[in-house]
Amino acid sequence: MFRFQSLDDDCTLEEEDDGLIEEEDEIDQFNDDTFGAGAIDDDWQEEHKRLAELDERDGLGAGSGAGSGVGGGGTGGGDVSSSAGLPSSSARVPLPSSGPPTQDADERSGGSDLAESLARLILDADPAIAGVGAAERPAPSPGSAGPGLSGLLGLDQPRVLPQPPSMPHQHQLPPAAPAPGLPPSSMLSYQQQQHLLRRGAAPLGQMNSHSIWESSMGFGPLSVSPGLVAHMEDSPLMSIIKEVGLPKRPPPGRSDEGLDLSERVPPPRSSSPVIGSPPVRAVPIGTPPKHPMSLNHQIHHPTAVHVRAPVQHRYHAPFPERLSPNTLLNIANSPLCRGPFPPRVGPVLSQLQRAQLLNSQVAGFPRGGPGPPLLAGGGFRPFFGGPPPPHGHRMGPPPPHGPPNHTAPIRHNTTHLHPQHRRLLTQRMQSRGGDRVRTGLDRRSRDPYSNLMSQKEKEWVTKIQMMQLQSTDPYLDDYYYQNYYEKMEKRQERERDSSSRKEHATKLITPQVAKVEHTYRPVQFAGSLGKLTVSSVNNPRKMIDAVVTTRSDDEEKREKQVWNKRRQILYTVEKMYSLLLEVQDFEKRFVQTPEEEREALLEQHKVNTEQLCSSLQEKDWEDRVSEDQCVMIMAVRKGKRLVARLLPFLPAAQAAAVVMVIARNLPALAKKDKQDQVLVCLVEPVSAVVQSLSSSALTDLLQELQGSDGQLAAVLQNKFGVTLLYLILSEGERMQSSDQDCQLMDDNRWTELVFSVTRELLSVPSSSLSPPLFTPPNLLSLFSRYVDRQRLELLQDKLQ
Amino acid sequence: MNYVPGTASLIDDIDKKHLVLLRDGRTLIGYLRSIDQFANLVFHQTVERIHVGKKFGDIPRGIFIVRGENVVLLGEMDVDKPCDTILQQVSIEEILEEQRLQQQAKQETEKVKMQVLKDRGLSIPKADNLDEY
Numbered sequence: 001m002f003r004f005q006s007l008d009d010d011c012t013l014e015e016e017d018d019g020l021i022e023e024e025d026e027i028d029q030f031n032d033d034t035f036g037a038g039a040i041d042d043d044w045q046e047e048h049k050r051l052a053e054l055d056e057r058d059g060l061g062a063g064s065g066a067g068s069g070v071g072g073g074g075t076g077g078g079d080v081s082s083s084a085g086l087p088s089s090s091a092r093v094p095l096p097s098s099g100p101p102t103q104d105a106d107e108r109s110g111g112s113d114l115a116e117s118l119a120r121l122i123l124d125a126d127p128a129i130a131g132v133g134a135a136e137r138p139a140p141s142p143g144s145a146g147p148g149l150s151g152l153l154g155l156d157q158p159r160v161l162p163q164p165p166s167m168p169h170q171h172q173l174p175p176a177a178p179a180p181g182l183p184p185s186s187m188l189s190y191q192q193q194q195h196l197l198r199r200g201a202a203p204l205g206q207m208n209s210h211s212i213w214e215s216s217m218g219f220g221p222l223s224v225s226p227g228l229v230a231h232m233e234d235s236p237l238m239s240i241i242k243e244v245g246l247p248k249r250p251p252p253g254r255s256d257e258g259l260d261l262s263e264r265v266p267p268p269r270s271s272s273p274v275i276g277s278p279p280v281r282a283v284p285i286g287t288p289p290k291h292p293m294s295l296n297h298q299i300h301h302p303t304a305v306h307v308r309a310p311v312q313h314r315y316h317a318p319f320p321e322r323l324s325p326n327t328l329l330n331i332a333n334s335p336l337c338r339g340p341f342p343p344r345v346g347p348v349l350s351q352l353q354r355a356q357l358l359n360s361q362v363a364g365f366p367r368g369g370p371g372p373p374l375l376a377g378g379g380f381r382p383f384f385g386g387p388p389p390p391h392g393h394r395m396g397p398p399p400p401h402g403p404p405n406h407t408a409p410i411r412h413n414t415t416h417l418h419p420q421h422r423r424l425l426t427q428r429m430q431s432r433g434g435d436r437v438r439t440g441l442d443r444r445s446r447d448p449y450s451n452l453m454s455q456k457e458k459e460w461v462t463k464i465q466m467m468q469l470q471s472t473d474p475y476l477d478d479y480y481y482q483n484y485y486e487k488m489e490k491r492q493e494r495e496r497d498s499s500s501r502k503e504h505a506t507k508l509i510t511p512q513v514a515k516v517e518h519t520y521r522p523v524q525f526a527g528s529l530g531k532l533t534v535s536s537v538n539n540p541r542k543m544i545d546a547v548v549t550t551r552s553d554d555e556e557k558r559e560k561q562v563w564n565k566r567r568q569i570l571y572t573v574e575k576m577y578s579l580l581l582e583v584q585d586f587e588k589r590f591v592q593t594p595e596e597e598r599e600a601l602l603e604q605h606k607v608n609t610e611q612l613c614s615s616l617q618e619k620d621w622e623d624r625v626s627e628d629q630c631v632m633i634m635a636v637r638k639g640k641r642l643v644a645r646l647l648p649f650l651p652a653a654q655a656a657a658v659v660m661v662i663a664r665n666l667p668a669l670a671k672k673d674k675q676d677q678v679l680v681c682l683v684e685p686v687s688a689v690v691q692s693l694s695s696s697a698l699t700d701l702l703q704e705l706q707g708s709d710g711q712l713a714a715v716l717q718n719k720f721g722v723t724l725l726y727l728i729l730s731e732g733e734r735m736q737s738s739d740q741d742c743q744l745m746d747d748n749r750w751t752e753l754v755f756s757v758t759r760e761l762l763s764v765p766s767s768s769l770s771p772p773l774f775t776p777p778n779l780l781s782l783f784s785r786y787v788d789r790q791r792l793e794l795l796q797d798k799l800q
Numbered sequence: 801m802n803y804v805p806g807t808a809s810l811i812d813d814i815d816k817k818h819l820v821l822l823r824d825g826r827t828l829i830g831y832l833r834s835i836d837q838f839a840n841l842v843f844h845q846t847v848e849r850i851h852v853g854k855k856f857g858d859i860p861r862g863i864f865i866v867r868g869e870n871v872v873l874l875g876e877m878d879v880d881k882p883c884d885t886i887l888q889q890v891s892i893e894e895i896l897e898e899q900r901l902q903q904q905a906k907q908e909t910e911k912v913k914m915q916v917l918k919d920r921g922l923s924i925p926k927a928d929n930l931d932e933y
Contacts, residue, residue: 158933277910298861375922400898447815447816447831449831449833449844450815451815452815452834452842452844453814453833453834453835457834458811458814459803461811461836462803462809464837465804465807465809465837466804469807566926
């Protein structure tokens with residue numbers, strides 16, 4: 001919309017003089033504004049055309065144009081200055097006018113004059129005003145802003161014509177600064193500079209004041225050609241000023257235009273004291289609760305930051321419960337509460353006096369010079385209670401020897417104190433009750449500054465402290481305190497029983513926070529395709545997106561079954577272990593427990609052993625050992641160890657049965673044991689059992705061991721198996737040799753079995769024969785009974 | 801009324817006369833008016849008491865707000881008990897003078913000590929009065 005107008009270098013001030021004067025006569029500003037070009041409405045296309053035309057024209061008659069423009073400007077300035085002191089306008093521009101005088105007061109010649117002039121300057125900048133009467137306004141000279149402005153001032157001076165044409169020069173200067181050509185621009189306010197710039201564009205041949213202002217929307221580089229007249233109204237100017245960031249001033253509305261003035265009122269400020277800063281809404285965590293302040297607030301800050309229309313509060317109770325003495329004084333003396341008549345109460349203490357008063361209270365030493373005599377005794381009376389202190393004396397705290405006003409000493413709960421402290425406290429209380437008349441509480445009630453911290457605030461602090469004591473597990477977080485407290489309670493109970501004193505120690509009930517598992521579930525939308533990819537501390541992005549692969553049902557079932565079974569076995573083993581341990585520990589405990597409890601222990605022991613035994617038995621058949629169970633247990637390493645430990649505790653029959661089971665299932669067990677190699681731990685208990693077996697049982701055992709075909713071979717391959725075999729054989733031999741009429745030889749089974757053993761031993765290659773744990777010595781003698789010498793020797797070799 | 805039985809809390813000390821020792825060595829006496837969760841203290845009618853030998857002097861300070869972390873210890877004072885049984889109160893100027901003399905004397909001894917040590921080739925690094933980490 002605005003085009004940069006490059007001014008013709010040829011335009012000089014001197015040349016324009018005549019032109020200006022000439023133009024002046026020709027232009028009738030009023031007429032033009034009302035009916036002429038100035039009154040045309042906004043139409044940018046028209047504007048553009050006009051600008052284009054202007055451009056052409058400019059080249060031709062730059063000089064004359066400039067001259068005419070300046071002349072027009074001159075007239076405009078003159079008119080305005082003549083109509084100086086527009087009261088309405090001055091009211092409308094309070095802010096800017098306040099600015100410049102402070103800046104430039106030092107450097108200007110006439111201070112107050114300057115203010116006036118500057119105000120007028122701004123008035124000039126106001127297009128509305130300019131429109132009213134665009135008077136001639138001599139532009140300042142480039143060399144000095146001071147004299148320039150005073151030139152502007154020169155209401156009475158005739159137009160200083162030489163000056164305006166210098167503006168083009170200024171205008172031509174690099175656009176970087178708004179008015180770089182002007183002398184120390186700091187001297188001028190921004191508006192003034194603008195104003196001058198506008199002046200500068202004037203020589204572009206604008207005919208009316210309107211166009212002068214509008215054409216020189218000169219924030220440096222910009223200027224409007226003289227043709228752009230009509231569109232320049234109040235709002236564009238203002239909007240541009242707003243862009244640049246001038247302090248907002250109420251838009252200059254022409255009163256006759258009937259604009260809504262309420263728009264101009266600055267937006268209602270918040271209650272924050274800092275001008276322009278946003279209202280502080282967020283209250284940080286650590287702030288204590290606020291007091292209800294409505295009336296008080298106004299009273300406390302009687303000098304409001306903004307004087308605005310008073311808002312009608314709905315008043316709370318005029319005097320809230322707690323007021324500090326200062327508050328009271330403020331209330332009493334605030335201007336809001338004062339009526340039109342002079343107050344009856346005496347003058348208020350000044351801050352200094354109050355401070356001194358307080359100091360004298362505290363320090364208690366004689367202060368020279370202004371001291372308590374400054375008390376306004378009358379004014380103080382309502383606030384300090386009691387008689388006002390005499391002149392010149394220091395006002396200490398209410399003297400301890402006053403009217404007898406004995407109050408019973410208050411018994412606080414002192415159980416948490418150290419006993420010595422408690423004693424001292426009670427002593428002090430008693431002594432105080434005797435010769436003193438005021439307890440601390442009483443004194444405090446007379447202290448005008450007491451209870452500055454309201455109940456609410458105390459509770460707030462306490463709440464914070466309690467929050468810090470929150471714990472999900474007090475025994476973990478505060479073990480020592482919990483123990484201490486328990487001990488104390490027990491002690492108190494005991495004491496209470498003896499003395500029947502009802503004094504409960506109050507316990508601090510810390511807030512117990514439930515242990516809630518807060519699992520973070522990321523936001524999910526129903527029916528959406530895919531999940532939101534949001535990762536946070538609680539929900540970090542997964543590096544590997546694990547996919548659940550579903551195996552076929554059968555496979556899974558089988559796997560599960562296997563696992564479940566194993567778990568089941570382990571579970572059983574665990575249970576049996578716990579029983580076993582108790583049984584094993586029985587003796588030790590038995591010795592330790594006192595007499596009266598031994599029977600109970602015995603009972604317990606019996607139960608345990610029974611349970612243990614029954615655990616191995618078949619469900620339906622009470623007497624038989626469950627083979628499956630045994631095998632199952634033995635399948636697990638832990639189970640084998642368990643059986644090894646358990647065997648000595650079982651009754652003989654059961655133990656034998658268990659060993660039978662082992663023997664019968666030895667190959668399978670051996671295979672399962674390949675990884676663990678734990679079977680050998682069974683050797684000892686098994687040998688014990690074997691040695692206690694009867695001959696028939698022994699035979700049976702041997703038979704079991706041999707069992708099916710090929711079992712013996714497998715047995716021989718396993719260390720435990722071999723050991724067991726030898727054990728059995730050795731036992732048999734022992735039986736035979738020791739006891740003459742043993743029944744071992746009654747049936748041929750034994751012999752047959754031994755024969756088969758020998759056969760197997762001979763046939764099996766030495767390599768596959770696993771070395772036993774130990775070789776009983778009497779084996780050879782056993783074999784010697786059954787085999788001939790030759791084989792015996794072979795066997796001997798094998799056994800080695 | 802004890803707000804938090806079984807614990808230590810400053811709530812019960814409100815509006816009582818206290819003596820507080822600060823980390824920089826100052827001793828303040830005043831009425832404790834307000835506290836907060838950090839044990840920041842608001843003292844009223846505060847007096848800074850300077851002790852030199854058996855003499856002490858009080859400088860009135862008005863209202864003090866002490867940041868909790870700077871408190872070494874804090875204790876309630878018995879208002880009734882007189883404080884001039886053993887100690888002798890003097891004027892501010894005097895006590896400040898005494899303090900200055902005391903500091904001076906200390907510095908002198910310190911200097912002499914350092915010199916003596918230096919002569920013997922030993923050096924004890926000076927412990928900083930400020931608690932720096």
